[in-house]
Amino acid sequence: MSSQRSSVTVLGLGLMGSTLARTFLAAGHDVTVWNRTPGRDGALAAAGARSATSAPEAVTTSPLVVVCLLDRAAVHAVLDTLDGGALTGRTVADLTTGTPDESRAVAERVTALGARYLDGKILATPSLVGTAAATLLLSGPEDLVAEHGDVLGAIGTVTSTGDDPGLAALHDLAMLTVMWSVLGGYYHAAELLRSAGVPAADVATTTMQLLPAVAGMLPGEATAIDTASYATDESTIEVNAAGLHHLTRATRELGLRDDIPAALRALADEQLAAGNGGLALASVVDLIRKG
Ligand SMILES: NC(=O)c1ccc[n+]([C@@H]2O[C@H](COP(=O)([O-])OP(=O)(O)OC[C@H]3O[C@@H](n4cnc5c(N)ncnc54)[C@H](OP(=O)(O)O)[C@@H]3O)[C@@H](O)[C@H]2O)c1
Numbered sequence: 001m002s003s004q005r006s007s008v009t010v011l012g013l014g015l016m017g018s019t020l021a022r023t024f025l026a027a028g029h030d031v032t033v034w035n036r037t038p039g040r041d042g043a044l045a046a047a048g049a050r051s052a053t054s055a056p057e058a059v060t061t062s063p064l065v066v067v068c069l070l071d072r073a074a075v076h077a078v079l080d081t082l083d084g085g086a087l088t089g090r091t092v093a094d095l096t097t098g099t100p101d102e103s104r105a106v107a108e109r110v111t112a113l114g115a116r117y118l119d120g121k122i123l124a125t126p127s128l129v130g131t132a133a134a135t136l137l138l139s140g141p142e143d144l145v146a147e148h149g150d151v152l153g154a155i156g157t158v159t160s161t162g163d164d165p166g167l168a169a170l171h172d173l174a175m176l177t178v179m180w181s182v183l184g185g186y187y188h189a190a191e192l193l194r195s196a197g198v199p200a201a202d203v204a205t206t207t208m209q210l211l212p213a214v215a216g217m218l219p220g221e222a223t224a225i226d227t228a229s230y231a232t233d234e235s236t237i238e239v240n241a242a243g244l245h246h247l248t249r250a251t252r253e254l255g256l257r258d259d260i261p262a263a264l265r266a267l268a269d270e271q272l273a274a275g276n277g278g279l280a281l282a283s284v285v286d287l288i289r290k291g
Helices: 015-026 042-046 055-059 072-080 100-112 142-152 167-194 200-227 237-253 259-273 281-290
Strands: 007-011 030-034 064-067 091-094 116-123 135-139 157-162
Touching: 007 015, 007 055, 015 030, 015 042, 030 042, 030 055, 064 142, 072 100, 091 100, 091 142, 100 116, 100 167, 116 142, 116 167, 135 142, 135 167, 142 157, 157 167, 167 200, 167 237, 167 259, 200 281, 237 259, 237 281, 259 281
Parallel strands: 007 030, 007 064, 064 091, 091 116, 135 157
Antiparallel strands: 116 135
16 A cells, blocks of 8 residues: 555546545545546545546646556547647556557557556456455556556555566456356356256355365466476366266256357367377367467
């Protein structure tokens, strides 16, 4: 959490942007806010934020400009209004979700506008921002992360992902893959068991009991991937493919869609067809890597 009072501008007061502004205010900073559609700043202004009527006006008050908009098209639309030197000498931290290449393009554009650039990705929902459960991935020059890490640290634990402005986005997307895969698996499980009258709450309880065991499997999976050694005396592609077929067949017999387990089944089947049925399931990374 930050210790020194600073000035920070927040562009974008959606669910996340307004949470960020509230968080900076709570950390004791001077906060200026702007949103494309007027009227979303009422509660923030009441809490002490300064409301700006335009993005160029908003950025003039702070050395640090935090951007949190729907997508990168929105970011470029706002940058279009900031090409008159308003950003010169400032730091822009764009926390908008997107792809690594989009982050690199925003970095180039912001640099051309005379500002320095940090790309940030928030690993948290608004209710978790400012708690120990929130992480802020930051990519950009080390000195800039050091300069603004204190203020931005009000959002969550700052983790630096290196100089390349695309890396925070890559780390973010990687962790979102894990999150969506777990949630997708849970949704599928919930629908399977709903057919037997089991409430989703009970499935959540059983899933939470299972997840630590799955987490415990990860170091072994990591070693297999890092060393490309897929010999196994635990569980082969053949066994996993058979299991995935049981799962998708049972799913269809219940009249449900099998899209979620079918994606992994397809990879396991491809390994089987290539004569790799005796390898560990982690060997599917070779197929992912091929593209
Ligand atoms: N919510 C989450 O749980 C969460 C978690 C992590 C990361 N994020 C990321 O945070 C970013 C913002 O998410 P959010 O939940 O705050 O979304 P949101 O509530 O939908 O807010 C979107 C914001 O973008 C602005 N906007 C959209 N198009 C614009 C344009 N062309 N020009 C200027 N402003 C524009 C909206 O302004 P108007 O009010 O004028 O429409 C609004 O301020 C996204 O990239 C999201 O992926 C969100």
